[in-house]
Amino acid sequence: MSLEKRELLKVDGLKQHFPIKGGFFGRTVNHVKAVDDISFTVYEGETVSIVGESGCGKSTTGRAILRLEEPSDGKVYFEGTDLASLSKSEMRKYRKDLQIIFQDPYASINPRQSISDVLNEAMEIQNVLPRKERRKRIIELLETVGLNGSQADRYPHEFSGGQRQRIGIARALSVNPKLIICDEAVSALDVSIQAQVLNLLEELQDEYGLTYLFISHDLGVVRHISDRVIVMYLGKIVEIGDKVSIFDSPKHPYTKALLSAIPVPDPDREREHVVLRGDVPSPIDPPSGCRFHTRCPFAQEKCRVDVPELVTHDGMKQGHEAACHFVEEIESGQLKPNYMEKAAF
Numbered sequence: 001m002s003l004e005k006r007e008l009l010k011v012d013g014l015k016q017h018f019p020i021k022g023g024f025f026g027r028t029v030n031h032v033k034a035v036d037d038i039s040f041t042v043y044e045g046e047t048v049s050i051v052g053e054s055g056c057g058k059s060t061t062g063r064a065i066l067r068l069e070e071p072s073d074g075k076v077y078f079e080g081t082d083l084a085s086l087s088k089s090e091m092r093k094y095r096k097d098l099q100i101i102f103q104d105p106y107a108s109i110n111p112r113q114s115i116s117d118v119l120n121e122a123m124e125i126q127n128v129l130p131r132k133e134r135r136k137r138i139i140e141l142l143e144t145v146g147l148n149g150s151q152a153d154r155y156p157h158e159f160s161g162g163q164r165q166r167i168g169i170a171r172a173l174s175v176n177p178k179l180i181i182c183d184e185a186v187s188a189l190d191v192s193i194q195a196q197v198l199n200l201l202e203e204l205q206d207e208y209g210l211t212y213l214f215i216s217h218d219l220g221v222v223r224h225i226s227d228r229v230i231v232m233y234l235g236k237i238v239e240i241g242d243k244v245s246i247f248d249s250p251k252h253p254y255t256k257a258l259l260s261a262i263p264v265p266d267p268d269r270e271r272e273h274v275v276l277r278g279d280v281p282s283p284i285d286p287p288s289g290c291r292f293h294t295r296c297p298f299a300q301e302k303c304r305v306d307v308p309e310l311v312t313h314d315g316m317k318q319g320h321e322a323a324c325h326f327v328e329e330i331e332s333g334q335l336k337p338n339y340m341e342k343a344a345f
């Protein structure tokens with residue numbers, strides 16, 4: 001990454017509340033607060049990952065950024081332009097810059113189209129290259145993602161899972177995007193294939209200056225690919241920072257708990273072990289104050305009442321922020337985890 005960081009994507013106060021209909025008249029009786037007022041910036045050329053347990057709002061964030069679902073509130077700026085203010089036709093221009101790769105590329109590829117048709121269609125929709133030049137580009141793209149150009153006329157079912165993910169990547173690349181949202185893009189693949197696809201994504205990033213927003217529940221994958229990491233819990237960001245800060249000195253008890261579940265790469269280093277207990281509460285009626293307080297072994301009365309802000313506490317590096325009232329007290333050992341009391345919550 002260059003020293004001069006350029007903001008590519010800026011998410012400001014994003015909310016996605018899904019209405020729940022009920023009763024005889026099908027009125028809105030409540031909302032699923034899937035994403036609840038989150039803000040972050042992604043700089044050009046970097047990989048920012050969003051991690052958190054299932055249901056914390058990772059995919060909804062990705063979809064809201066792309067306006068695959070209209071956000072309930074907040075702004076999404078891409079290169080300074082508020083995407084929500086664009087008309088459908090203006091937004092089409094930006095669709096080219098913002099691409100998404102899904103977990104299951106098979107589900108997003110028409111099984112009756114050859115790979116060549118899939119890539120041609122993507123380019124045609126975005127007006128990329130005159131028709132007669134596209135075939136050559138398709139062959140090039142397949143070679144770029146490590147497939148054989150001679151396979152262009154084959155159908156999706158003729159490829160393995162890893163190869164299909166490469167086709168998904170080729171399709172995203174075919175329109176020359178600036179930002180690719182990778183939504184659990186390697187989660188369905190075997191570990192060795194995962195590594196190959198991650199390496200490919202890194203090579204492509206270097207070659208084309210791509211920026212990735214990488215959505216994953218897999219901390220091993222996130223440690224491999226990220227420059228910076230966003231940790232989400234129940235629709236909120238609880239911690240954000242560069243990869244080293246998040247993995248080597250996590251500050252939020254939730255991040256510590258998530259990391260406790262994965263092995264420490266260096267056995268000489270100790271990491272505080274925070275046990276994650278109980279189930280994630282419902283995003284329909286999330287806990288008051290700090291949303292994590294019902295599962296947090298450090299929770300105090302203040303945590304049940306006051307919503308903590310995402311801030312850089314004493315001793316944290318610039319750009320590393322945690323939304324916890326008691327970072328200093330936990331770090332100094334003044335506040336001990338109380339698993340016994342936790343059980344009585």
Ligand SMILES: Nc1ncnc2c1ncn2[C@@H]1O[C@H](COP(=O)(O)OP(=O)(O)OP(=O)(O)O)[C@@H](O)[C@H]1O
Binds near residue numbers: 033
């Ligand atoms: N269209 C929808 N209507 C109602 N609720 C939704 C909708 N889409 C998502 N949700 C809910 O919003 C919450 C966040 O879902 P989301 O898929 O963003 O989570 P996630 O962190 O990506 O988890 P996963 O990895 O399991 O997909 C969940 O409680 C989910 O059930």
